[in-house]
Amino acid sequence: MVKLFSFGSNKSKVNKDEVVKSINYTDEFPYLPSYFVLKAAKFIPATPERPLAEAEYIIRIRHDTQVYENYRATLIEDGWKISDEMPVTKFTAEKDTHIAYIMISRLSDTEDILLRINSK
Numbered sequence: 001m002v003k004l005f006s007f008g009s010n011k012s013k014v015n016k017d018e019v020v021k022s023i024n025y026t027d028e029f030p031y032l033p034s035y036f037v038l039k040a041a042k043f044i045p046a047t048p049e050r051p052l053a054e055a056e057y058i059i060r061i062r063h064d065t066q067v068y069e070n071y072r073a074t075l076i077e078d079g080w081k082i083s084d085e086m087p088v089t090k091f092t093a094e095k096d097t098h099i100a101y102i103m104i105s106r107l108s109d110t111e112d113i114l115l116r117i118n119s120k
């Protein structure tokens with residue numbers, strides 16, 4: 001009886017459908033996916049008088065369209081329903097009992113983008 005041995009690397013094939021994408025969530029809204037890993041420049045928590053918390057993020061990128069398209073795609077991938085869209089400027093996202101109003105604008109006198117989120 002002869003035993004055969006194989007030496008070297010045994011690379012397994014990965015099915016692209018089995019790859020799990022990691023989605024990061026914001027510190028301010030633990031149920032809401034983050035646009036990359038950003039820390040809020042400003043955060044106002046919800047109160048009984050003001051039921052929506054507000055967070056502002058400064059994104060050091062020149063293209064507001066890129067922020068809009070990438071963040072919208074991340075939310076959809078996480079199961080959020082998008083509505084009330086004004087392309088590149090704002091949209092509403094809903095999932096389960098949560099709602100997020102998302103506004104994207106360019107900061108004046110800079111090339112930075114302001115991502116403002118009001119959510120509960």
